[in-house]
Amino acid sequence: MGAVAQVVVVGAGYAGVMAANRLAATGRSEVGVTVVNPRPDFVERVRLHEHAAGATNAVRPLSGLLHRDVRLRVATVDAIAERSVRLDDGGALAFDYLLYAVGSTVARGLPGVEHAWHVADVDGAEALRTRLRQLPEAARVVVIGGGLTGIETSAEIAYHHPSLNVELVAPALAAWLPDASRTRIAGKLAAAGVVLHTGRRATAVHPDGVATDAGWLPSACTVWAGAFAVPDLARRSGLPVAPDGRLRTDETLVCLDHGRIVGAGDAVAPPRHVAGHLRMSCQAAMPLGAHGADTVLALIRGERPAALSIGMVGQGISLGRRDGFAQATHRDDTPRRFTLSGRAAALVKERVCRFTLGAMRFPRAYRWASGATPTVPEPTPATVR
Ligand SMILES: Cc1cc2nc3c(=O)[nH]c(=O)nc-3n(C[C@H](O)[C@H](O)[C@H](O)COP(=O)(O)OP(=O)(O)OC[C@H]3O[C@@H](n4cnc5c(N)ncnc54)[C@H](O)[C@@H]3O)c2cc1C
Incomplete structure (x- = not known):
């Protein structure tokens, strides 16, 4: 058996937990996984409007979600260096591979x-x-x-x-x-x-x-309730970023310019021909996390990682606890004709929220819809002015 590769996952949201659990479950003898997150809890962000209204508690202990072999370090990553991260508690962690999954937060785009x-x-x-x-x-x-x-x-x-x-x-x-x-x-x-x-x-x-x-x-x-913005950790660390601060990766989710960093979730910007249709969403973050884990394992094994292929399936909107609306979409996230409304749509939305937690607990079995036909082709040097 070869040496165990140390993987640091930055961020324990939908992408980070899925990635960490899938790594631990599929690469048992090959990886040691440490997740760094500012709090010991998983925040169900898709329920934060419910939390704010007093309908539910969107916070649950990460210990009940993380694979038993995953170590949790409660801290914030302040900077990412070549093979280590610096933490806000004064500590540092060395890594062989890093999975960048810091998600998103509020955008401050309006005066006042x-x-x-x-x-x-x-x-x-x-x-x-x-x-x-x-x-x-x-x-x-x-x-x-x-x-x-x-x-x-x-x-x-x-x-x-x-x-x-x-x-x-x-x-x-x-x-x-x-x-x-x-x-x-x-x-x-x-x-x-x-x-x-x-x-x-x-x-x-x-x-x-x-x-x-x-x-x-x-x-x-x-x-x-305007748009989301991403943390500036990648930019501050000198990593390649899109204008909005998302980490730029290739089509396998490997960071451009840093072959040991892989990105997943809201905070990454893969090329448009594989991800131009992906909204910042839990729906995209979960398969991005799983794909990111598979890419890290491929790198550890000296294999060629696969290109990303994720299809969207719909948009579920909860309207209070007893009403909702669901719009089915094509894999490129454009609307289909099928919609669902009322109590049935509210139930579907609730089931989807619960499914996300179940999927993180069974990460090896997790599957997702395959990719969309690109609607916006990636500009080639010939078309770039
Ligand atoms: C009210 C609301 C409703 C939503 N409803 C839906 C929905 O119905 N369907 C849907 O698909 N999406 C929905 N979303 C969007 C969805 O929640 C996000 O797209 C999703 O959470 C992104 O997952 P992620 O793993 O990339 O990031 P996050 O879930 O944001 O997790 C990122 C984690 O990284 C941590 N982190 C950040 N910086 C650092 C650092 N420097 N060091 C260590 N850790 C760090 C954060 O604390 C967090 O724990 C909703 C969002 C909101 C706010």
Whole structure:
């Protein structure tokens, strides 16, 4: 038996836990796996809007999820060097291979956004949960953002805090979905008691309200549900990054310029011909984590890693606990005709959330839909101006 390769997984989210468990389960005699994460818990980010509304607890001990052979180091990685990482507790860890899976968090893209609450990470969701409990009856809560997070968050707050007045402001609601689906979602939000201000863009957040391009919206609690941003660890460490800070990798998830670093999850940017259709999502992070583990094992074994191949299957939207909407998608994430609505859609969404935890516990058996036909070809030198 050869020497055991030391693998450090940075980040214990969906991608990191899947990767660590798959490595430990499939490469038992070949790898020693250490996961570094700032807290000893797994945060079910897909439930953070539920957590904020007080419907559920999205935090669970990592000890119940990680494979028994995976070591957990509770710390934050401050810097990545050639063969080691520096930790915020003064320690360091050497690695033969590193799996970069630091995920994403809130994007600070709007003036005054520090006056808003958010659900992009657990600290944000916890603070919003506290704030919602303090609000007097009939207080106004304004959610900014017409994407999935804004839709789910406004519905969840309206469902669990019926005494509050919940409003949503956004240029458009689920702009990428077919008109019929958007109309259905708008109707469901209205039925849940959410007042919609679509066609309006928020321009700034103030302590007592939201400025928009069509006037002022008073607010006792503003929730910012804009885009996600990634940590700047890769950039700070001198690794190659996309303009938004995601780690640049090749089509097998190996970092460009560093053959011992592999990326997975929200924080990576593989080439467009294999990943241009992948949204920052749990749906993509899980197979990215599993593929990242397979790539690390191939490198350890001196084999050629396989190219990434992930197909999307749909978008599930929870609208409170008893209603939902699901849009089936082609593998390239464009909408199909099939949709599901109401209680059945809420149940499907709940099952998907539970499935993610089950899949991490049985990482060897985990399979995913294969890849999409690229819609946006990778520019070749001939087409780049
Ligand atoms: C409210 C909400 C609802 C969502 N709903 C859905 C949904 O329905 N479907 C879907 O597919 N997706 C959904 N998402 C998106 C999904 O949660 C993310 O895309 C997913 O969590 C990405 O997984 P990840 O493993 O890349 O990162 P994360 O889950 O963000 O995990 C990253 C981990 O890395 C850790 N970390 C960060 N920096 C460091 C460091 N320097 N050192 C050590 N550790 C570090 C973090 O603390 C975290 O534990 C939702 C997100 C939110 C916020």
